[in-house]
Amino acid sequence: MSQLKKGQSKPLNVTQESRQRFFVGLGWDPHDDISLFDLAKAMICGTDLEHxxxxxxxxxxxxxxSICRVCAVSGFHTDQTGKIYHSGDNVEGIGDGDDEQISVELKDLDEAIHSLIFVASIKSGHVFNEIEHAVIRIVDAYSNHTLLSHSFSQCEAALSQDCYxxxxxxxxxxxxxxxxxxxxxxxxxxxxxxDKRAQYLKKYLSA
Known part of the structure; x- marks a missing residue:
């Protein structure tokens, strides 16, 4: 698995077989060790106990x-053509490996689609440094080879942000x-x- 530095690009080497599918997977561990601090924070701040x-x-x-978005929200699990689709909402991180996935079938993908941006966010009112073993990755579905991955670390931004x-x-x-x-x-x-997020993310599109 070759890694990139921020802002760098490389060819997307997806196996040219079948539907030329890749997926982005997001995994994290359940919040099992709930402390008194967590309970107090949930009561005061309105955060969920689960991550x-x-x-x-x-x-x-x-x-x-903007053409469309595909996400865990009901009614947005797939695009109109069915070539981009979400695995379904996981609200606790239970299970090994990826807890949520979005698949993209490049073969016969709508020609109007030029760019795709993938985002992980926290719905439960937490920030990334509170999440255990959270990893996001892009994978060639045919070979199951991970092309690129990112582990959410204790970096300064992770201390205060809930979207990546x-x-x-x-x-x-x-x-x-x-x-x-x-x-x-x-x-x-x-x-x-x-819709507002789709507009916000446009600043990350390559010129």
């Missing part, structure tokens, strides 16, 4: 106009060369309204 993370994908056309912009996947300038993967690697405040 509920969400994975979302935002699609844009070549001019940067992971990657952009965009069509290569030379369309014969397929797609390009760019690491965005930015923490930011959560914008809960889907």
């Amino acid at each position: 509920d993370l969400d994975l979302a994908c935002y699609a844009y056309d070549e001019l940067g106009r 912009v992971f990657i952009q996947v965009e069509r290569a300038a030379d369309t014969d060369k397929g797609w390009v993967l760019k690491l965005i690697d930015e923490y930011c405040p959560t914008v809960t309204d889907g």
Whole structure:
């Protein structure tokens, strides 16, 4: 697995078989060790006791106009063509591996879709440094090879932020060369309204 530095890009080497599917997976551990502090915070601040993370994908056309979003919210589990789809909402992080996934089938993907941005956010009122063993990754579904991954660390941004912009996947300038993967690697405040978030994320689109 080759890693990228923030802002760097590389070809998206998805196996050219079947549906040319890749997926982005988000995994985290359940909040099992609930302390008195957690109980007090939940009562005072209105946070949940469980850690509920969400994975979302935002699609844009070549001019940067929002096309659709795919996320855990009911009614948004798939795009209109069924080529981008969410595995379903996991509100506690129970289970091994990825707790939520979004799959993209590049073969026969809507030609209007030029860029995809993938975002992880926390719905339960926590910040990233409170989440145990949270990892986001992009995987070639055919080979199950992880192309890029990010572990949420104790960095300064993780102490106060509840939204993370992971990657952009965009069509290569030379369309014969397929797609390009760019690491965005930015923490930011959560914008809960889907349409407003789609507008906010446009600043991360490649020029």
